[in-house]
Amino acid sequence: MENKCKGTLLGLATGDALGGPLEFMSVSQLQIKHGTVNGMIGGGWLNLRPGQYTEDTILMMGMAESLIEHKQLNLDDVAKRCLAWYRTNPKDGGTITKAVLAAWQEGVKIEDAARKINEEVTTQSDNNDGIIRCIPLSLLYFQDMEKLMQETLRAAMLTHYDKKTASAAVAVNLLISRMLQGESDRKKILQQVGQLLDDNELGIYNVLPDVSSKKKDDLRCSPRLQDTLEASLWGWFKAKNFQDAMVTVVNLGDDADTIGALTGALNGAYFGEESIPADWLKTLEDKNIIANLGRRLYKLATAANGK
DSSP, X not given: OHHHHHHHHHHHHHHHHHHGGGTTOOHHHHHHHHSSOOSOOOBTTTTBXXXXXXXXXXXXXXXXXXXXXXXXXXXXXXXXXXXXXXXXXXXXXXXXXXXXXXXXXXXXXXXXXXXHHHHHOTTGGGOOTTTGGGTHHHHHTTTOHHHXXXXXXXXXXXXXXXXXXXXXXXXXXXXXXXXXXXXXXXXXXXXXXXXXXXXXXXXXXXXXXOOTTOOGGGOOOSSSHHHXXXXXXXXXXXXXXXXXXXXXXXXXXXXXXXXXXXXXXXXXXXXXXXXXXXXXXXXXXXXXXXXXXXXXXXXXXXXXXXX
């Protein structure tokens, strides 16, 4: 399963780098300017280099590095790493995350900032901001579903105090954990995770949409939580291989970096590291560092469980 752990993080970063240059573009704008994007082109509103990723991967890597250093979730350390990124004055980044980080910088206690922002921003429950950062937890705790649910909820609510938003991060991590445990039947994975979400004592919502009958034309790749989950899950559930799935999803434009990252993580966990096109990985920045984070999280997880 080490190749699937590495595939999860590499798939995430690859999807982010593929989608980053297409962010905020409509399908028609994208087609006029690029036709069909099937490789690392760079550019976009962030003027990315080919293979360069966005804040989604940056914050994911910070989480992974923290988990490896502390061998568990340490919210104070995660917060410090997020704040260090925020102090670089990045152009990109989710509205909610940046608002919480600004509050931390102004002296609001870490445990109080997300609650404060949640009270001020009524649209927080309809936002995908924060899901990607939590994905490394699915590698560390993939053999302990209860622990995974508890720690993902804590990590998500560090910046996103709304339970439905945090529940999305939990749902994604449960899906990945089932793949890392070796389950290959996608319908069964969704059923098993749905049952866990329907029957838990943490107050986690079952936010998983039914994508079995969805068509490509039904999808909207917006930052809205439901749109993000539908597009990403559809891009995994219908995927015949990693490459075709990613080309289809990122060419929907709009929030292509985050939805590309999430779709890439799901397909990387399902198909494994070797499924990612070699030319994409060759261009992806920091691919060896990202692969090593996946490898070390796998080693840490299996060592903790005596396997």
